[in-house]
Amino acid sequence: MLAPLIKKEFRSFTRSPLGWVLFSYTILMEGICLSTAMKSLADTPLSENLVYVTFHTPNFWFFFLFLFPLITMRSFAEEEKSGTLECLLTTPVETSHLVWSKFLARVAFYTLLWIPGIVVFLSFGWITDLPTPFILEILVSSHLFLFVLGIYFISLGNFASCLTSNQIIAGIITIGFLIIQYFLGFVTVIWGSQFVAAEFFTLFSAQAHLTNACRGILDTAPLILYGLLTAFTLLLTHHAVNYRRWKR
Amino acid sequence: MINAQNLTKTFGSRTAVDDLSFTVDKGDVVGFLGPNGAGKTTTIRMLTGYLPPTRGTASIAGFDIQKESKETRRAIGYMPESVPLYDDMRVTEYLTFRGKIKGLSGRRLKERVAAVIELCGLGEMRKRIIKALSKGYRQRVGLADALVHEPELLILDEPTNGLDPNQIRGIRTLIKDLAKERTVMISTHILSEVEMTCNKVIIIDRGRIKAADRPENLVNSLRAAGSVILETQAAPDIAIPSLGQIEHVKKVRELSSSNNWNQYEILVDADTDAREKISKLCLEKSWDLRSLHRTDATLEDVFVELTRRD
Numbered sequence: 001m002l003a004p005l006i007k008k009e010f011r012s013f014t015r016s017p018l019g020w021v022l023f024s025y026t027i028l029m030e031g032i033c034l035s036t037a038m039k040s041l042a043d044t045p046l047s048e049n050l051v052y053v054t055f056h057t058p059n060f061w062f063f064f065l066f067l068f069p070l071i072t073m074r075s076f077a078e079e080e081k082s083g084t085l086e087c088l089l090t091t092p093v094e095t096s097h098l099v100w101s102k103f104l105a106r107v108a109f110y111t112l113l114w115i116p117g118i119v120v121f122l123s124f125g126w127i128t129d130l131p132t133p134f135i136l137e138i139l140v141s142s143h144l145f146l147f148v149l150g151i152y153f154i155s156l157g158n159f160a161s162c163l164t165s166n167q168i169i170a171g172i173i174t175i176g177f178l179i180i181q182y183f184l185g186f187v188t189v190i191w192g193s194q195f196v197a198a199e200f201f202t203l204f205s206a207q208a209h210l211t212n213a214c215r216g217i218l219d220t221a222p223l224i225l226y227g228l229l230t231a232f233t234l235l236l237t238h239h240a241v242n243y244r245r246w247k248r
Numbered sequence: 249m250i251n252a253q254n255l256t257k258t259f260g261s262r263t264a265v266d267d268l269s270f271t272v273d274k275g276d277v278v279g280f281l282g283p284n285g286a287g288k289t290t291t292i293r294m295l296t297g298y299l300p301p302t303r304g305t306a307s308i309a310g311f312d313i314q315k316e317s318k319e320t321r322r323a324i325g326y327m328p329e330s331v332p333l334y335d336d337m338r339v340t341e342y343l344t345f346r347g348k349i350k351g352l353s354g355r356r357l358k359e360r361v362a363a364v365i366e367l368c369g370l371g372e373m374r375k376r377i378i379k380a381l382s383k384g385y386r387q388r389v390g391l392a393d394a395l396v397h398e399p400e401l402l403i404l405d406e407p408t409n410g411l412d413p414n415q416i417r418g419i420r421t422l423i424k425d426l427a428k429e430r431t432v433m434i435s436t437h438i439l440s441e442v443e444m445t446c447n448k449v450i451i452i453d454r455g456r457i458k459a460a461d462r463p464e465n466l467v468n469s470l471r472a473a474g475s476v477i478l479e480t481q482a483a484p485d486i487a488i489p490s491l492g493q494i495e496h497v498k499k500v501r502e503l504s505s506s507n508n509w510n511q512y513e514i515l516v517d518a519d520t521d522a523r524e525k526i527s528k529l530c531l532e533k534s535w536d537l538r539s540l541h542r543t544d545a546t547l548e549d550v551f552v553e554l555t556r557r558d
Binding site: 008016 | 259293296297298299300318321322324326328330332333334335336345346348349350351393
């Protein structure tokens with residue numbers, strides 16, 4: 001039951017201009033981040049590795065956060081607007097099948113978006129004929145962290161999409177969620193780390209966790225946190241889809 | 249096939265469907281009629297498992313719509329109003345996808361997709377993108393989708409809505425053919441469609457059943473309390489009081505007037521025929537008479553009579 005739904009969802013990216021625009025956008029922005037990082041390395045000798053510098057350029061969070069509303073805004077909003085949600089849920093398909101298929105297809109597409117970037121990192125030494133300015137473990141830990149963070153952000157985007165039948169509004173809600181999440185990471189920067197809830201805010205700081213991951217330190221606490229938040233958001237999405245159709 | 253018992257659906261303080269009970273036997277072709285906002289789509293959505301009833305229950309093909317929702321949905325082929333489809337898919341691809349989520353696979357899936365494409369006349373359109381199809385063909389794709397898993401019950405919500413007369417005729421013929429082998433429930437307010445295709449009619453208004461019977465029985469029951477049309481030169485101020493005094497005449501009203509000829513509608517009591525007395529009156533009063541006939545009631549008259557708000 002899940003396989004045809006996932007396939008249908010995934011193919012909605014490959015056959016629509018949006019999917020290819022997203023793919024091009026990601027490659028372009030990753031390229032800009034990498035070239036900015038390489039310029040920094042060329043200008044001054046840095047103590048950090050290339051992966052660290054690439055994911056800490058000013059462009060990175062801007063492009064990263066805007067990726068998710070574009071990936072998820074259509075998921076439920078479009079089905080509801082066009083009426084196909086009714087068509088699906090009057091077959092033996094359950095709400096849970098829908099929630100999982102939309103989530104997994106988007107996770108697969110999101111994973112695919114990172115592949116060109118990883119290939120570029122891996123071929124750095126071969127292209128430039130220089131010693132690779134990072135170790136493989138750092139590439140793995142940083143991308144693993146971005147993968148886990150990405151699946152949480154996708155679940156948030158899908159949740160936002162099931163709250164409305166307008167995909168633009170869904171996208172705006174998603175970006176709102178992600179900006180809140182992003183600025184939670186700045187709470188300890190602004191107010192210091194001496195207050196009671198400072199540890200809680202540090203746990204939510206995606207920026208701090210990415211910094212660690214780019215240095216090869218993969219903390220399991222944020223991975224578990226984002227995993228639990230993803231599960232909770234999926235559950236919330238399931239209830240929201242049912243609530244919205246039953247109140248109609 | 250369908251056994252609905254006290255089905256009720258409320259949205260906040262508004263009751264959309266109120267204590268609806270009806271049965272549909274296997275092989276029936278049922279017209280589900282009602283004015284806009286009568287509760288037709290809400291009832292269908294409850295039967296198809298899209299909405300849970302607030303009270304009451306129903307069974308379809310022996311399965312409880314709430315306790316055995318999945319089995320119920322498997323037994324139903326449903327085409328919603330406005331036929332929502334995935335516009336970016338091709339016809340065969342869409343039907344294959346729908347077949348898969350309805351539990352078909354392998355050779356059986358291929359056979360069924362080919363069969364419904366043939367049955368619904370989609371052969372030439374099988375490789376077309378759905379977005380490029382005309383409304384009539386979209387409707388056919390919707391029907392093919394509803395049929396792909398060979399359901400015992402076919403529920404069609406406004407199947408000819410928005411089609412041109414040729415497309416309506418095509419879809420209607422298709423429905424007639426489909427009705428030979430399965431139970432069909434058609435929700436519509438196009439009464440000619442029901443008269444032509446259905447052997448049972450359920451009329452609902454404001455969420456309640458107003459009538460449920462064979463179309464001819466409903467028409468006969470209205471005909472019994474029907475009306476007589478009289479065309480004469482007698483002026484309304486003279487004719488209406490005189491006609492109103494005839495036994496069994498309930499109400500007289502002027503329908504039209506042209507070149508001194510006035511047409512009157514005379515409503516009479518059930519199981520009576522006042523035509524003889526009216527003609528005698530015309531003779532007595534020396535009114536020039538051009539026509540005097542009983543009107544044949546139609547399903548439309550039944551529908552208007554049962555659902556009018558004035």
